[in-house]
Amino acid sequence: MAKWQNFSIWRGRLPHWRADGVQYYATFRHKRPLEDAEINLLFQRLMRAQRRKFDYHILCVLPEKTEMIFTVNESPDGSPYELTDVIEKAKRQAGNAIIKKSQERWPPFYTECYDRIIRDEAEFESTWEAILSSPVDTELVEDPSDWWTIFVPDAPE
Numbered sequence: 001m002a003k004w005q006n007f008s009i010w011r012g013r014l015p016h017w018r019a020d021g022v023q024y025y026a027t028f029r030h031k032r033p034l035e036d037a038e039i040n041l042l043f044q045r046l047m048r049a050q051r052r053k054f055d056y057h058i059l060c061v062l063p064e065k066t067e068m069i070f071t072v073n074e075s076p077d078g079s080p081y082e083l084t085d086v087i088e089k090a091k092r093q094a095g096n097a098i099i100k101k102s103q104e105r106w107p108p109f110y111t112e113c114y115d116r117i118i119r120d121e122a123e124f125e126s127t128w129e130a131i132l133s134s135p136v137d138t139e140l141v142e143d144p145s146d147w148w149t150i151f152v153p154d155a156p157e
Contacts, residue, residue, distance in 0.1 A: 004117065016084065017117050023057065024083060025069050025127050026115040028091070031108045033063035038098050038108070042066065043149040045090035050151075053081045057124075058131050061149040062138060067131045069118065087113050 004019030034042065043061040046068070050056055057069040072080045095107025118124045135147035144150060 013112050014114055016115060018080075018082075019117060020080060021071075023069060023071050023118040023124060024115050025067070025118055026083065026087060026113050027065060027067040028087070028113040029065045029110050030063070031106070031110060034061075034108060035063075038094070039063060039149050041097055042090070042094040043151075045094045046087070047151065048090065049086045053086050054083070056151055056153060058128055059151040060131050060134055060147070062134060062140065062147075064138075067134065069124065069128055069131065083115060084113060 004022055007017070007019045010016050010018070039061050043059070046059060046061070046066070047056075051073075053073055053075075054070040055073060057071075059068040059070070060066070070083075072083050075081050091107065091109045091113075095109055098104065099107060118127060132144050132150070132152065135141045135144050135150065141147050
C-alpha cells in the first residue's frame, strides 16, 4: 500500500480509505426520489465546498442518488479536510431544510456515503463518463447538458 502518501483506513459500516493527493469517487443514495427543488438544494449545499474544501471534477445530483469525483484540499492547518465531514454537513443542511418544508420526520438521505480512491486514469475516465451519462441512463434527459444539477468543470483528456 505504499502507492499513496499518508494512507489510512477507518471503518463505519463501510471501509473508508484516505490518502493525500488522490482523487475520490463518492456516492450516496436517497431514501426517496427527490423533487426538483430538493435536488437543487442538495446540489447548492454540496457546491459550497468547491474550490475551498474540494475540487470537483464532476458532481451529479439525481432524484435517487448523488455521485461525484473530487480531490480534497488542505485545511488552514495543512491537513486535508475529511471528505465525510464535508459531504455529511451538506447532507445535514439540505436534509434540515427539506424536513422544515416537507414536515417529514427524517431527512431523505441514507446515513453513510460510499467512497473510494480512484486508482488510475482509466478508472477515472470510466467513472467520469458513467456519472456524466447517468441522467441519460436513468432516462431523465436525452442530453446530459440538459440536466441542470450536473457540474463538470473539466473533462478528462
